[in-house]
Amino acid sequence: MEIFKSYSFTALERFLKYVKIDTQSDPNSLTQPSTDKQKNLGEILVEELLEIGITDAELDEFGYVYATVPATTAKEVPVICFCSHMDTSPDCSGLNVVPVIHQNYQGQDLVLPLDPNQVMRKVDHPDLEFQIGNDIVTASGNTLLGADNKAGLAEIMDAAAFLIAHPELKHGKIRILFTPDEEIGRGVDKVDIKKLGADYGYTVDGESCGSIENETFSADYARITISGVSSHPGFAKGNMESAIKIAAEIVSFLPKDRLSPESTEGMEGFIHPVAMQGSVEEASIEFILRDFDDAELKNHEDILKAIADDVMEGYPSSSYKLEVKEQYRNMKVVLDKHPELIEYAKIAVERTGVNPKLQSIRGGTDGSRLSFIGLPCPNIFAGEHAFHGKQEWVSVQDMQKAVETIVQIALVWEEKN
CATH class of the missing domain: 3.40.630.10 (Zn peptidases)
Incomplete structure (x- = not known):
């Protein structure tokens, strides 16, 4: 120039x-x-x-x-x-x-x-x-x-x-x-x-x-907090419901061939777990949700909630809370x-x-x-x-x-x- x-x-x-x-x-x-x-x-x-x-x-x-x-x-x-x-x-x-x-x-x-x-x-x-x-x-x-x-x-x-x-x-x-x-x-x-x-x-x-x-992307942050049931491991049969294991199960049910960073490109969005911590009694998973379309972003939240609901059916004495916060659009x-x-x-x-x-x-x-x-x-x-x-x-x-x-x-x- x-x-x-x-x-x-x-x-x-x-x-x-x-x-x-x-x-x-x-x-x-x-x-x-x-x-x-x-x-x-x-x-x-x-x-x-x-x-x-x-x-x-x-x-x-x-x-x-x-x-x-x-x-x-x-x-x-x-x-x-x-x-x-x-x-x-x-x-x-x-x-x-x-x-x-x-x-x-x-x-x-x-x-x-x-x-x-x-x-x-x-x-x-x-x-x-x-x-x-x-x-x-x-x-x-x-x-x-x-x-x-x-x-x-x-x-x-x-x-x-x-x-x-x-x-x-x-x-x-x-x-x-x-x-x-x-x-x-x-x-x-x-x-x-x-x-x-x-x-x-x-x-x-x-x-x-x-x-x-x-x-x-439009972007949301999501956090699932799980309240499990703790008991002495020597006497836990039929009683303990480990929040850590529940959290791991939720993550394991996330889609692997779609809706994940490692399986998407272009205009495809995803649900991505970025951090997990906890104990038998309580555990949490943090996620980032991403999509170019706001309606699809809401669908990702619904999918995450459906997975958590399905997993929690196997743990009747435990509960969870899902929080979603807007990050940017x-x-x-x-x-x-x-x-x-x-x-x-x-x-x-x-x-x-x-x-x-x-x-x-x-x-x-x-x-x-x-x-x-x-x-x-x-x-x-x-x-x-x-x-x-x-x-x-x-x-x-x-x-x-x-x-x-x-x-x-x-x-x-x-x-x-």
């Missing part, structure tokens, strides 16, 4: 710095943010925002970073927000991340140096097929990398630096939002939408280069009312020389909930792959394309309004 012809991207430099800061969120914490260490990265982001010339960057008590790239046009243009999250997944360690750059990738297996058993092959990572000649960043084998979503942070920061340095480029007011606790579903719990003051947003938290995501319901969000993102991606790909997310983003609290917010690519695991990776060149896309989105909104 002509406007980036002489620009030295900073996304990689920033990214390598951010991933070394441990920002794991904690689903068992009751605080906001769930881990105070997320603020360590927030403070660094504020410092960098101030350094590039943004004057209002701030980190609030709840761990949110807010900042503004001022408008350079006299037009009345909708205020656009770009958002990424600071936390990394609790599923895999993010402590002492050692990033490794595999330069000029040529299709070979990538052996991660601190654990030779961690070998990244194209057959397991099909998108590597499109990275020949690019530079691949991985972790070293004993942690995740943190590309989800520190790649997004670095890209937004680089785009902001570029826009501040090029006031001749016409764009409306840009708001930046960096959130904590996205990985545990609390990313927007304490966000101040009025203070943010944006009309529309884009999360930068997607996968393959060029992807634009306008649809997420499919953002497509909101985004379909604002087609320009996707239209302008497609134009922006095309201007970078990449073919845009409209996709659905088998998961959720902060944009899922932001869309329902007043900020319609699709998701664009950050280039992150194989997230939440030790073989997570990102391409330097894809990160740079994401920076270009963010800038172009800002310019397109000014041009079209």
